[in-house]
Amino acid sequence: AQSVTQLDSQVPVFEEAPVELRCNYSSSVSVYLFWYVQYPNQGLQLLLKYLSGSTLVESINGFEAEFNKSQTSFHLRKPSVHISDTAEYFCAVSDREDTGRRALTFGSGTRLQVQP
Amino acid sequence: KAGVTQTPRYLIKTRGQQVTLSCSPISGHRSVSWYQQTPGQGLQFLFEYFSETQRNKGNFPGRFSGRQFSNSRSEMNVSTLELGDSALYLCASSLGRGLGNTIYFGEGSWLTVV
Numbered sequence: 495a496q497s498v499t500q501l502d503s504q505v506p507v508f509e510e511a512p513v514e515l516r517c518n519y520s521s522s523v524s525v526y527l528f529w530y531v532q533y534p535n536q537g538l539q540l541l542l543k544y545l546s547g548s549t550l551v552e553s554i555n556g557f558e559a560e561f562n563k564s565q566t567s568f569h570l571r572k573p574s575v576h577i578s579d580t581a582e583y584f585c586a587v588s589d590r591e592d593t594g595r596r597a598l599t600f601g602s603g604t605r606l607q608v609q610p
Numbered sequence: 611k612a613g614v615t616q617t618p619r620y621l622i623k624t625r626g627q628q629v630t631l632s633c634s635p636i637s638g639h640r641s642v643s644w645y646q647q648t649p650g651q652g653l654q655f656l657f658e659y660f661s662e663t664q665r666n667k668g669n670f671p672g673r674f675s676g677r678q679f680s681n682s683r684s685e686m687n688v689s690t691l692e693l694g695d696s697a698l699y700l701c702a703s704s705l706g707r708g709l710g711n712t713i714y715f716g717e718g719s720w721l722t723v724v
Binding site: 526528530536537538539540543545546584586588590596597598599600601602603 | 614616641643645652653655658660665666668700702707710712713714715716717718
């Protein structure tokens with residue numbers, strides 16, 4: 495069975511400061527990894543994904559995440575946050591091997607609160 | 611290209627009633643999944659449909675059901691509503707069932723059971 499642990503339920507940070515949202519996973523099979531963002535009263539938006547290749551993936555709005563297989567982690571980082579980054583961030587995994595399961599397993603979410 | 615569209619966005623139902631939620635996937639997407647989001651349990655997978663057939667089901671009671679139509683649109687139904695069914699129900703679509711297909715979410719249907 496898969497599980498995803500987001501170690502911080504809330505992360506307060508000042509505007510223009512760097513931030514790291516932590517995500518660890520456990521799985522008996524290889525996985526694909528995702529970060530989704532949820533703004534208030536909205537659905538989930540895909541922020542970035544790791545499927546294969548370079549372990550460092552980037553999004554168009556300045557976020558990046560690095561897949562670390564040995565530490566089973568996929569932490570999300572941004573060097574300088576904006577007020578508009580205030581949202582809830584979810585880490586998720588899906589099977590990479592053909593187990594027949596086509597579903598995302600989500601972490602419990604991290605609420606990023608950017609303060610002026 | 612339009613995103614995943616869910617209707618209704620908000621609804622209030624009484625305990626014991628039943629509810630049907632609708633989802634239109636992104637054009638060309640054939641796989642539709644449903645998730646339940648609650649403050650206590652977080653995001654949980656309900657079921658997945660592809661080619662009008664349920665392919666996967668999460669750990670939910672039989673009161674939760676769904677279906678997919680030939681145009682890939684999907685509905686989910688919850689019968690005999692309980693207070694604990696109050697949640698945001700999210701529909702998601704992807705091109706196919708291939709491993710690594712990116713899953714895109716709608717804005718959800720907020721269900722309140724009173």
